[in-house]
Amino acid sequence: MAKVKSLTDLKKIKENFQMKMDLIAKCDAPDSMFQVKIAMATCGIASGAKEVMNYFIEECSKRGILALVTQTGCMGYCYAEPTIEVTLPGEEPIVFGDVDLKRANEIIEKYIKNGELVDGIIPVNYNTID
Amino acid sequence: MGKYKMHILICSGAGCRASASELIQNKFELVLKAKGLENEVQVVTTACFGFCEKGPIVKILPDNTFYIEVKPEDAEEIIEEHIIKGRQVSRLLYAATINKEVVSNAQNSGLHKKQIRVALRNCGFIDPENIEEYIARDGYSALGKCFEMLPQTVVDVIKESGLRGRGGGGFPTGLKWEIASKYKADQKYVVCNADEGDPGAFMDRSILEGDPHSVLEAMAICAYSIGADQGIIYVRAEYPLAIERLKVAINQARQYGLLGNDILGSGFNFDVEMRYGAGAFVCGEETALIYSMEGLRGEPTIKPPFPTESGYKGKPTNVNNVETFANIPVIINKGAKWFSSIGTEKSKGTKVFALAGNINNVGLIEVPMGTTLREVIYEIGGGIKDGKKFKAVQTGGPSGGCLTEKHLDTPIDFDNLLAAGSMMGSGGMIVMDEDDCMVSMAKFYIEFSVEESCGKCTPCRIGNKRLYEILDKITKGEGTLNDLDLLRNLSGVIKDTSLCGLGQTSPNPVLSTLDNFYDEYIAHIVDHKCPAGRFKALLQYAINPELCVGCTLCAKNCPVNCISGERKKAHVIDFEKCIKCGACMDACKFNAISIQ
Ligand SMILES: Cc1cc2nc3c(=O)[nH]c(=O)nc-3n(C[C@H](O)[C@H](O)[C@H](O)COP(=O)(O)O)c2cc1C
Numbered sequence: 001m002a003k004v005k006s007l008t009d010l011k012k013i014k015e016n017f018q019m020k021m022d023l024i025a026k027c028d029a030p031d032s033m034f035q036v037k038i039a040m041a042t043c044g045i046a047s048g049a050k051e052v053m054n055y056f057i058e059e060c061s062k063r064g065i066l067a068l069v070t071q072t073g074c075m076g077y078c079y080a081e082p083t084i085e086v087t088l089p090g091e092e093p094i095v096f097g098d099v100d101l102k103r104a105n106e107i108i109e110k111y112i113k114n115g116e117l118v119d120g121i122i123p124v125n126y127n128t129i130d
Numbered sequence: 131m132g133k134y135k136m137h138i139l140i141c142s143g144a145g146c147r148a149s150a151s152e153l154i155q156n157k158f159e160l161v162l163k164a165k166g167l168e169n170e171v172q173v174v175t176t177a178c179f180g181f182c183e184k185g186p187i188v189k190i191l192p193d194n195t196f197y198i199e200v201k202p203e204d205a206e207e208i209i210e211e212h213i214i215k216g217r218q219v220s221r222l223l224y225a226a227t228i229n230k231e232v233v234s235n236a237q238n239s240g241l242h243k244k245q246i247r248v249a250l251r252n253c254g255f256i257d258p259e260n261i262e263e264y265i266a267r268d269g270y271s272a273l274g275k276c277f278e279m280l281p282q283t284v285v286d287v288i289k290e291s292g293l294r295g296r297g298g299g300g301f302p303t304g305l306k307w308e309i310a311s312k313y314k315a316d317q318k319y320v321v322c323n324a325d326e327g328d329p330g331a332f333m334d335r336s337i338l339e340g341d342p343h344s345v346l347e348a349m350a351i352c353a354y355s356i357g358a359d360q361g362i363i364y365v366r367a368e369y370p371l372a373i374e375r376l377k378v379a380i381n382q383a384r385q386y387g388l389l390g391n392d393i394l395g396s397g398f399n400f401d402v403e404m405r406y407g408a409g410a411f412v413c414g415e416e417t418a419l420i421y422s423m424e425g426l427r428g429e430p431t432i433k434p435p436f437p438t439e440s441g442y443k444g445k446p447t448n449v450n451n452v453e454t455f456a457n458i459p460v461i462i463n464k465g466a467k468w469f470s471s472i473g474t475e476k477s478k479g480t481k482v483f484a485l486a487g488n489i490n491n492v493g494l495i496e497v498p499m500g501t502t503l504r505e506v507i508y509e510i511g512g513g514i515k516d517g518k519k520f521k522a523v524q525t526g527g528p529s530g531g532c533l534t535e536k537h538l539d540t541p542i543d544f545d546n547l548l549a550a551g552s553m554m555g556s557g558g559m560i561v562m563d564e565d566d567c568m569v570s571m572a573k574f575y576i577e578f579s580v581e582e583s584c585g586k587c588t589p590c591r592i593g594n595k596r597l598y599e600i601l602d603k604i605t606k607g608e609g610t611l612n613d614l615d616l617l618r619n620l621s622g623v624i625k626d627t628s629l630c631g632l633g634q635t636s637p638n639p640v641l642s643t644l645d646n647f648y649d650e651y652i653a654h655i656v657d658h659k660c661p662a663g664r665f666k667a668l669l670q671y672a673i674n675p676e677l678c679v680g681c682t683l684c685a686k687n688c689p690v691n692c693i694s695g696e697r698k699k700a701h702v703i704d705f706e707k708c709i710k711c712g713a714c715m716d717a718c719k720f721n722a723i724s725i726q
């Protein structure tokens with residue numbers, strides 16, 4: 001990795017990264033990517049987020065689904081851990097709570113494959129600054 | 131969206147369930163079926179919208195319409211009007227604001243979004259182990275911006291923002307930086323206090339786990355403005371994941387040249403190392419923390435000199451809390467004015483709270499200063515568990531006090547909480563309902579202070595122990611009215627004569643419960659009863675002779691052999707000998723034993 005030597009370098013990284021994410025998020029082609037973010041803070045991991053993350057990675061590849069599975073920090077919904085956020089191409093992200101392996105399977109089969117919602121959606125109840 | 135054209139989301143949070151959300155769901159499904167729409171419109175349940183006062187709540191996707199106080203009989207109308215004809219049912223829309231377009235759109239309205247995430251802006255959003263995701267969210271650009279300013283200008287921006295320390299004391303951050311910048315020394319330090327020891331608090335941990343780079347960036351900004359080149363993060367060893375993520379972040383920042391020498395070509399050098407605390411609460415106090423970092427016993431010392439003058443290794447040291455730091459890059463990027471437009475007159479910005487206890491939506495929240503407790507508990511927290519009655523909230527952990535019904539509409543900020551006999555503390559909020567005993571709550575916190583006192587000064591070391599003994603006596607029903615005066619007097623002495631914040635604030639839970647729940651103390655002492663039914667010592671196990679079949683199981687299970695009776699005849703418990711272990715109650719298959 002070349003060192004970031006100036007604000008301009010920093011901006012370049014930012015723009016490259018955003019472009020990459022935009023490509024993932026905006027294109028609505030059939031082979032486009034799904035994004036799955038798993039809340040992996042202590043609270044999430046304690047309630048099984050690691051297992052759920054592994055499950056998503058393995059199952060998506062087994063079932064031939066192109067998905068970008070990443071970890072993230074605490075979303076704040078400790079009462080409903082593990083929580084995950086799924087973004088279908090061209091759609092608003094949706095947060096699901098209490099995701100065990102059974103529900104993870106449901107989310108892959110119903111939501112990711114068919115766009116059908118499943119129970120356990122968490123309404124995002126905060127604004128984040130840009 | 132897939133095969134369904136529309137979705138009807140129905141809240142199934144505890145609050146809404148209590149008001150028949152299941153019936154509503156059934157009704158919607160029935161009506162859809164009757165109209166042959168079941169393959170076009172799907173009904174799903176969601177978790178709590180945090181707006182339970184106006185529940186049950188129904189949201190329609192994709193147009194984001196938000197209906198409140200929906201009843202089963204409204205299903206027909208919503209489907210007929212909204213789903214089929216595309217016309218909103220205005221009578222059920224949230225009507226507090228005039229602009230219905232905006233209001234019905236829950237995504238954009240301030241309707242139930244009482245929260246603004248500033249310190250938590252990236253938590254749950256970016257991958258904390260990927261520095262590029264942080265950079266993509268404007269990460270490290272604030273640092274770059276600072277290099278284009280004079281160090282003193284950076285200090286001025288922070289001063290102007292009105293940011294106050296989030297570690298408990300609420301000291302103005304800009305002022306602290308200014309003081310630290312004024313001392314001349316060959317070496318200065320920036321320390322991040324990540325010791326977070328309040329029972330029930332996990333704000334700092336979540337920030338470190340979810341957004342470690344924001345803290346690193348802020349430390350570098352602080353270092354630039356005060357003239358330091360070394361940063362130290364003091365984090366408790368019980369936070370392995372936070373430590374791991376910090377290590378990854380530090381390494382990545384070094385690889386990218388965002389820590390180290392000549393950062394962003396500015397000529398400014400800064401690096402960060404970590405120190406681990408062994409989990410003593412007192413080590414969160416800044417002078418004790420510095421001792422602990424130096425390898426000495428974690429004991430507080432007299433201030434002045436403040437660490438800003440003589441801290442780590444006798445050098446000027448600026449200590450700030452994790453959440454304080456997390457706010458810094460935003461202030462630089464968005465400006466002091468933007469920041470100070472949020473909050474109350476003397477408390478600017480937002481505060482992160484860890485909501486815990488008997489509340490439906492336990493979790494991490496961030497609200498503007500000045501939000502009321504009622505909003506936090508009922509509109510974000512989803513109300514009290516099991517529909518019970520709210521009794522009190524403990525804020526400020528062992529240093530704070532309880533806020534009650536009468537404080538529900540007080541705007542939460544540093545000064546209001548102090549005036550109400552509690553304090554902001556680091557942000558733990560423990561919610562208690564009607565079944566919680568306030569005397570036992572006070573006892574719990576005093577026990578904590580007894581265990582965590584470093585023992586350096588007598589009033590704190592011995593005084594708290596005595597407080598504990600008196601409280602213990604009261605909870606066992608052996609207290610006297612005289613004990614109440616004693617509690618007050620002793621509390622005053624401990625507050626006045628202790629060296630550090632731990633001792634000075636440790637009697638607060640006692641004083642505040644005495645002020646707000648005097649009746650409960652009286653009930654324990656005069657009536658030998660715990661109004662909340664919490665106290666084992668004040669309870670008695672008894673066998674109901676009508677239900678008892680004389681199977682002898684309880685007698686066999688009793689560890690102190692205090693149950694007697696003949697086979698097939700009702701048994702009795704000897705109250706004098708009973709140790710209230712509850713083993714008999716567990717053993718009895720006939721529900722013959724109860725607590726009275
Ligand atoms: C007993 C005691 C425990 C403390 N624990 C913490 C702590 O865990 N984290 C923290 O940031 N500050 C803690 N503080 C406050 C620190 O002494 C110090 O004021 C703070 O770190 C300064 O940072 P701030 O101005 O950003 O809040 C504690 C103070 C006392 C008296």
Ligand code: SF4
Binds near residue numbers: 430
């Ligand atoms: S007040 Fe308590 S914790 Fe603080 S220095 Fe004295 S004995 Fe130690």
Ligand code: SF4
Binds near residue numbers: 679680681685719722
């Ligand atoms: S276990 Fe229950 S039923 Fe059996 S003797 Fe004891 S109280 Fe009576």
